[in-house]
Amino acid sequence: MVFWFVCYLVVVWLISASDESCPELPFVENGIIVIKEVEGQILGTCLCIKGYHLVGEKTLFCNASVEWNAPVPTCRLGHCPDPVLVNGEPSSLGPVNVNDKITFKCNEDYILKGSNWSQCLDNHTWMPPLPVCKSRYCGPPGNPAHGYFEGRDFNSGSTITYHCEDKYHLVGTRDQQCVDGEWSSALPICELIQEAPKPIPQTAFEKALFAFQENKELCKAIENFVQRLKENNLTMEELKYSLENKKAELEAKMLS
Known part of the structure; x- marks a missing residue:
């Protein structure tokens, strides 16, 4: 404590003796500021004790505005x-x-x-x-919903293969490898296979379309059309599918 107090007095004395108009520099905890005059300019160099490091400008000088060019640095645990x-x-x-x-x-x-x-x-x-x-070893891989994997070795370099249950198809990477503790791809998913609607029987198909021939009023025809779909347990999706099939058949006949 006596050493730091003496250093502080030396710093203040040097500043006052060299240039009375320069403001005094405050005491730097865990460090000292050495003041010297170089070519008529007052310079202050901050040094930290062992185990601490300087944060801020190491060298300060009193500028033309009679102010120090930067804030006084601090000494932090290093x-x-x-x-x-x-x-x-x-x-x-x-x-x-x-x-x-x-x-x-x-x-x-x-x-x-x-x-x-x-x-x-x-x-x-x-x-x-x-x-x-x-x-480097991978943990047991996850199972996608409605799916499973084949393989019992989860060590680095080993591979596994994913499969899906019936009526599901795999979306993603089927074969995966353990590489540096991680599986080579994301977990795949098993999506339900969408079955195509069954073709509408020709009689039911014709009964629905006859609604437009029997009534010239559009609103009444549409009402009869929807009613006949319900009577024959048909949906618009099934009707659309049948129309597309009919179109394909006609196009095939025209090309033959």
Whole structure:
């Protein structure tokens, strides 16, 4: 404490002796400011004690406006939180000083996900973020609804094959491989196969269409048309399908 008080008095005395019009610099906790005159200009250099790092401008000078060119810097504790790598090992296990870099390595059967190095920044954070070590082996894959997979080996390099139940078809990748702890593709899905509507019997089809021939009033004809569809248990979708079939038959006859 006596040492820092003496340093503070020396700084104040030097400033006052060199240029009485320059404002006094405040005390820097965990550091000192060394004042000197260079070519008629007052310069202040801030130094931090061991274990602390400087945040801000290291060198200050009194400008023409009789003001210091930048705010007084601070001295912060000079290391980042200890790096932790589960199933791996960083190159340094102890406190890492600001601006220092470390590297990472995973244990056998584990693969590094993320950057293999990181640097301790001024704000005591790691950048890039610390990586993780992930197992090279994949866990059991999921089953899609109405589907299943074949394969019992989930180790790195193994493959599985997906299948769907009857009346369903697979959408996605059928064969997948375990690559560095992850399956090579997203889980596929099993979609219901849409069955085509059954063709409408010709008699029922004709009865529905005759409604337009029997009545010249459009509204009345439409009403009769809908009524006959209901009487014959027909839907508009089935009628559309039958019309398309009829059109295809006529086109085929014209081409033959």
